[in-house]
Amino acid sequence: MGSIVVSLILGLAAGFFVLEIEPSWVGGTMGVSVLGLITAAITAGLASRGTVRGGISGGLAGLLLMPSKALVSVLLAFLEIGFQPLAWATLASLLTIIGIYPLAFAIAGAIIGGITGYLVSKINKWRTRRRVQYYYYYVPVIPQSS
Amino acid sequence: MAVKHLKGLMAFAAMLMLALSCLAGLASAQGEYDPSVFTPNGVVYKFQGSFSLLMENTTVSPPFQELREGNFSLVISIFSRDQGGGYYAWSFSIYLENWYYNRPEELPEILTTVLETLGVQGVAVPPLVAVKWGTRETYFLIDFHQLKRTLQEAQPIGPESAGALASQVLAATGEVNEEVYFTNPFYIPINVGLGTELVYGVYNKTSGQQYEVYLIINDEAEVEAAGGTYAAWVVRLNAGDVADLLADLGADEDVVRAVRSTELEIDVYYDKASGWLLGYESHGHFTNTTVVERDGQLLEVNITSDVDLVLRLVKPGTVNIGGESLVERELGLPRETALALGALIMALAALWAFLRPER
Numbered sequence: 001m002g003s004i005v006v007s008l009i010l011g012l013a014a015g016f017f018v019l020e021i022e023p024s025w026v027g028g029t030m031g032v033s034v035l036g037l038i039t040a041a042i043t044a045g046l047a048s049r050g051t052v053r054g055g056i057s058g059g060l061a062g063l064l065l066m067p068s069k070a071l072v073s074v075l076l077a078f079l080e081i082g083f084q085p086l087a088w089a090t091l092a093s094l095l096t097i098i099g100i101y102p103l104a105f106a107i108a109g110a111i112i113g114g115i116t117g118y119l120v121s122k123i124n125k126w127r128t129r130r131r132v133q134y135y136y137y138y139v140p141v142i143p144q145s146s
Numbered sequence: 147m148a149v150k151h152l153k154g155l156m157a158f159a160a161m162l163m164l165a166l167s168c169l170a171g172l173a174s175a176q177g178e179y180d181p182s183v184f185t186p187n188g189v190v191y192k193f194q195g196s197f198s199l200l201m202e203n204t205t206v207s208p209p210f211q212e213l214r215e216g217n218f219s220l221v222i223s224i225f226s227r228d229q230g231g232g233y234y235a236w237s238f239s240i241y242l243e244n245w246y247y248n249r250p251e252e253l254p255e256i257l258t259t260v261l262e263t264l265g266v267q268g269v270a271v272p273p274l275v276a277v278k279w280g281t282r283e284t285y286f287l288i289d290f291h292q293l294k295r296t297l298q299e300a301q302p303i304g305p306e307s308a309g310a311l312a313s314q315v316l317a318a319t320g321e322v323n324e325e326v327y328f329t330n331p332f333y334i335p336i337n338v339g340l341g342t343e344l345v346y347g348v349y350n351k352t353s354g355q356q357y358e359v360y361l362i363i364n365d366e367a368e369v370e371a372a373g374g375t376y377a378a379w380v381v382r383l384n385a386g387d388v389a390d391l392l393a394d395l396g397a398d399e400d401v402v403r404a405v406r407s408t409e410l411e412i413d414v415y416y417d418k419a420s421g422w423l424l425g426y427e428s429h430g431h432f433t434n435t436t437v438v439e440r441d442g443q444l445l446e447v448n449i450t451s452d453v454d455l456v457l458r459l460v461k462p463g464t465v466n467i468g469g470e471s472l473v474e475r476e477l478g479l480p481r482e483t484a485l486a487l488g489a490l491i492m493a494l495a496a497l498w499a500f501l502r503p504e505r
Contacts, residue, residue, distance in 0.1 A: 006498070007495070010491055010494065010495045010498070011495075013491045014488045014489075014491035014492050014495070015488070016488075017484045017485070017487040017488035017491065018484070018485065018488040020471055020473050020474065020481065020484035021481050021484050021485045021488075022481045029181045039488055039492060042492065043491060043492045043495040044495075046492070046495040046496050046498070046499045047495040047498050047499055049499050049502075070185070070187075072473075073187060073188075073464040073472050073473070074187045074188065074225075074464070076188075076464075076472050076473065076476055120499045120500075123500070124499070124500065127500075
């Protein structure tokens with residue numbers, strides 16, 4: 001659970017900053033959205049180190065990426081303009097966190113995060129095997145005295 | 147082993163393609179508009195106005211002179227939320243900074259109450275309109291048929307029943323009414339230039355009725371707004387242009403003639419990078435004669451009037467004014483930094499993945 005939360009936070013942070021890049025660098029606003037999602041999902045998958053954990057954290061990162069971006073922007077805007085009698089406006093703006101293609105982002109994030117988590121776990125297993133082989137190859141076996 | 151890796155890469159590429167196709171919906175109609183204009187949050191405008199109306203006749207004894215003058219300053223904030231179905235509802239808050247009228251006793255009581263309410267606490271208007279993503283089409287979140295029934299049933303008598311009426315009116319809001327829409331004046335496409343015609347109109351899809359005017363971008367300028375200077379497209383109109391527009395819309399001939407006889411200048415400024423409305427300025431001056439009653443006698447007097455209205459962007463909020471995002475403006479960092487920060491966090495995640503001991 002803790003691993004998923006950390007992965008999610010790292011994924012959202014990485015995706016958030018990538019969503020801020022100049023759209024013309026990646027062929028427009030759609031490119032930015034896709035790159036942000038891929039970055040968030042890969043980061044979450046990397047940190048999770050497992051197929052299932054990567055899928056869950058990548059999916060959540062995909063689901064929450066755009067809403068959290070919108071929420072941070074709204075909060076920044078509030079800080080910028082200061083408190084005003086905005087009861088309805090506040091409610092309205094906070095409701096921005098729903099919607100914006102959530103399912104598509106969640107599915108894509110889960111797939112990318114799951115694959116990344118799977119690859120990381122495979123690489124880690126391979127590295128562990130290699131360390132074990134290295135250990136057995138170089139460390140001399142001390143014969144036990146009978 | 148190589149075949150296994152190839153399979154993995156192919157699977158990864160396939161998944162990326164799937165992710166891209168899932169997101170394909172986002173691509174629709176984004177080329178023409180800056181996407182931030184559909185979901186403004188924390189956008190603040192200041193709307194200031196002043197007027198003077200002088201009626202005088204210096205040829206009589208004692209000379210007749212009556213001056214009415216006033217001014218106001220309103221702060222308008224815009225927020226938005228996702229309404230679903232590709233619509234984004236906009237809500238406004240209005241705060242009256244100050245107002246002045248040299249003959250307050252002439253104002254209706256209800257207007258004074260409204261002005262005092264605005265000045266004391268401001269008014270937050272719930273979302274009553276919704277913008278369709280990728281277009282300037284703006285729909286009402288009001289069921290007009292239900293509203294009509296509500297207004298027919300309600301019989302407002304005094305200010306105390308205004309609250310109850312407002313509640314009833316709000317009960318008729320909430321769903322996008324796709325019957326009627328108008329073109330949003332707060333933004334224009336970004337692929338425009340000098341000579342481009344901008345359409346402003348109201349359309350009824352059911353009856354097919356429409357009222358629309360075309361305004362031409364006829365200048366460009368550097369405009370100071372929201373603490374910066376931005377390159378802007380300018381739509382400039384004079385009294386003749388406004389009179390022609392009114393005539394096209396079928397206005398009364400006397401009205402058209404009256405407008406044509408005034409001195410009127412209207413400038414509308416749109417940010418070149420985002421298409422967002424940076425400001426609006428109008429200056430009007432007119433002179434005329436009329437007849438007033440003094441001590442039971444009719445007296446011909448000259449009227450001289452000046453009206454100034456200025457709407458200026460104070461805070462751009464989440465709209466990418468000048469091509470800069472809110473985070474970019476707030477942090478003061480170039481966009482390259484955002485990419486570097488994203489890469490840094492990803493590198494941290496990789497370190498976390500590969501250096502953390504296995505459990």
